[in-house]
Amino acid sequence: QKEVEQNSGPLSVPEGAIASLNCTYSDRVSQSFFWYRQYSGKSPELIMSIYSNGDKEDGRFTAQLNKASQYVSLLIRDSQPSDSATYLCAVNGNAGNMLTFGGGTRLMVKP
């Protein structure tokens, strides 16, 4: 079983809709959670971090964390074609500063 699981997609949503990306993790002691966006042919770029249960909002992005259920999600409101990318979930456990990445979910926002 992979430590961080994501549906590979593609997840296709129409422009203006809400895109919901999900991630589950296996290490219960994980403390920090991150969402990276990676455009095709580019490097991962940090867009959100979340450390405590609940929601964290930043513009059109909302990260949600539920440690009891071991899942973290990313909501993108008013999706735009420019949001089309692969979204990587990353988790930091108790192993120093190492991040474990999920396989990523490819999001396609259609005009």
Next chain:
Amino acid sequence: DAGVIQSPRHEVTEMGQEVTLRCKPISGHDYLFWYRQTMMRGLELLIYFNNNVPIDDSGMPEDRFSAKMPNASFSTLKIQPSEPRDSAVYFCASSNSGLGMETQYFGPGTRLLVL
């Protein structure tokens, strides 16, 4: 700030040749990470350094891979001899323990093709 700098951006080599990838972290960052990304395996951590000292190299696939960080502004990842299965995008990332060590900033990557 120039961000994390990697060179070369693209490398094509033949099986058996030595490959050296280079990375300059963001100035002031004390953590440096080397990752490999493939379609099959996703993004994998190979090794990371703290204050130029290797902390965890459990992700290094085999003895053909080695990494060094002789000073705070330079690191290399070497593959010798290279094999076709080493073809991947290799990313270097850095972070600052004072600002949140898990926030990693990635370089543009080196696309390696071993023929």
